[in-house]
Amino acid sequence: MMPLAVADYGTEYKILKIGGNNEVKQHLADLGFVVGGKVSIVNEAAGNLIVNVKETRVAIGKDLALRIMV
């Protein structure tokens, strides 16, 4: 298990755990980040990531990427 922030580009991962408070978790879930779901990194800029989740591109900050465990 590792945070998404350090994962490799282009590889598809399964989300194992999502940390953070309920508000943050809920918003992530609304955008498609759920435990068991698939995610892959498309691009990165200074720690902020562009990821592919459920076929949409979502930009997330580094702090969030550290809370999504894959």
Next chain:
Amino acid sequence: MADQKITIALAGNPNSGKTTLFNGLTGSNQFVGNWPGVTVEKKEGRLKGHKDVLIEDLPGIYSLSPYTTEEVVSRNFLVDENPDAILNIVDGTNLERNLYLTTQLLELGIPVVVAVNMVDLIQKNGDVIDTKKLSRELGVDVIEISALKGTSIMEAAEAALKAAETKKAAKPVKFAKDVEASLKEIEGLLVNVPDHLKRWFSVKLFERDDKLPENVASLAPKAEEIITKIETAHDDDSESIITNERYEWIASALKGTYGKKGSGELSVSDKIDKIVTNRWLALPIFAAVMWLVYYISVTTIGTFVTDWTNDGLFGDGYYLFGNGREEFTEDMNAYYAENVWTDEVKDNVAKAADAGITGADEILASIEDQDYEAFDEAYGFYGAELDDKEGGVYSISETVDTARGEDAEMPANEDYGTWVPGIPVLVEGLLDAINCNDFLKSLILDGIIAGVGAVLGFVPQMFVLFAFLAFLEACGYMARIAFVMDRIFRKFGLSGKSFIPVLIGTGCGVPGVMASRTIENERDRRMTIMTTTFIPCGAKLPIIALITSALFKGASWVAPSAYFLGMAAIIISGIILKKTKMFAGDPAPFVMELPAYHWPTVGNILRSMWERGWSFIKKAGSIILISSIVIWAGSTFGWTDGAFGWNPDLELEESVLGAIGNGVKWIFAPLGFDNIKATIATVMGLVAKEEVVGVFGVLDFEGLTALAGYSFLAFNLLCAPCFAAIGAIKREMNNAKWTWFAIAWQCGLAYVFAFIIYQLGSLFTGSGNIFGGILAIALVACIVWLLVRPYDEAKKLTAVKA
């Protein structure tokens, strides 16, 4: 049936094509932006061909949780207004996530019809959706549409209409057995809500939603026991249980309905993103794009059109399609060469230039270029200088004024090509023809047309700027800017999303402040609302231009320094406020959908440009019209030889406006501009920033040094914005206390900045006041301390733990 109104609510994810569908169904003018959260307020329109059917366009949302303002607006509407049906538009290329909202809409006890959008794209990708099976799974009608091409959209509306008439409420999706059992138990507690809302409220109670009506929220303690039991069983919190149940249901429902061809390779959008969000290239690309936008809208097209509006439409007049302009200019130059630029004049100007009289070199250059327009401009600015200095030995005014006077036989505009007189000329002719009295004539020409015209002159420039911003927004680049800027803004306690309001604010603060709605975190949103108007908006540009040309001889550093000052005010406010108790806490994490790039339609861009531009014109038509009349009345009513009355040639000092300015000017003494006109201009600036230039249009800058001028500029750029923007702040804050706090913060910060600039500046130039200088240094030290003091550690720890 015909007399009964039917309401259909349009709901869907951001970027699912909802607004396009709304426009298609109602034919109404509404902007479609490729920026999550464009529809921040619900809009309504009538269904084409069905006068009795009202379509309500709800904001784009991902779910009905209480997370963002948009979500709360939408669910309040759906629960309280109880529409007859919901038309749920889902993006067919991203069914899994879009259906998440659908599963929640099905719980509201309202008939639902699902419209799967972008079927053309799905077919192009070679994917297949089995809508019949999907319809069976969801238990509602599913219709394939293409909102962009208008395919089957009326069928979708008809289906929603039919659903509304049969009043058959949608059935919620079934969760796992134990979850269902708990929900049933909670439903049993809900005796005081309507039957159709029982499922909805039981789920919300289960999720411990904190934005429930009083009669439901009061049941929370009773439900707690049921919730805790199932939480222990699942080893998860209740909200996550429901979320997982929903996604699991979707996954099973989509099995066999959605055939997807192989993916995994990078799309065109991804390839563009690789470049424009690249670690090294992102900022240079962004800077280049913004430079291009401003270069085109402010210096080229914008200036050209603005000049035409100011000098032509609201000036003397213009040549239709330039027909006749060249001949006229040629003849004018020849006339000037013979009558104005006499040997004596040339000699005097050359001598004045040698003696270093301000502006003499500019006049000289215009004579050498044989350019009468440049000469008129330079002479208008600096002619008086030549008269004043050294007892008038360099004066050229006698020759020039005679040659340009009323009796001179100058070439006349009307004799060349197709000359169209300007509005003031036409109106003056009309008023003279009907023998209008002087009072009314002055009111109409000097008050209304001069005031409103000065503002409207600047509309074309704003339109060009708005068109560019709309393009950036619609093509998808704006969302990337937020992503790129986030890493910089984060350091100042703001999120990347705060940058979009600032960017739009460079055009006009009103849409800028409104754009802050896409920021989910309330603290961040408030802070963005408070700081957005620090950036110079379109209306502040003329102030900068005026001060630059009048006091700094057009120095090129003044305008960029104004933007720099604005950014500095935003950053300093961000850091200082973030460290106060009110704004403390974890900076909200950055999450944002990046829509795929696409070419926006011309109609779309024009619509957005028109919508924003029109709101500016409406402002000019109302607030600015009234304030123009007030200024005109204030400056023409006053005391002539001790008797109060109306006098169009009144000196400002003797007018009512002058008396008011005189009374309050002491406030600005520490800032260096305790000058009546500067004071009036500042006060009128609160009504509308455009008025500052209106007041100063006749100011002779007496008693203002360059330093005081810059201090004046700084104060006017940073202090509370115009009434319209203050109104927007009040609407967005939705709280009187916060609105006043924002205004006080803006005015206070402006005062402190201007004070420091003026006092330290005078200290350096050697004319300073020791007391003022010490106070200014103390203020700088105080700001530095506020900037570097540590964050509240205790707060940070709890945030991390959470």
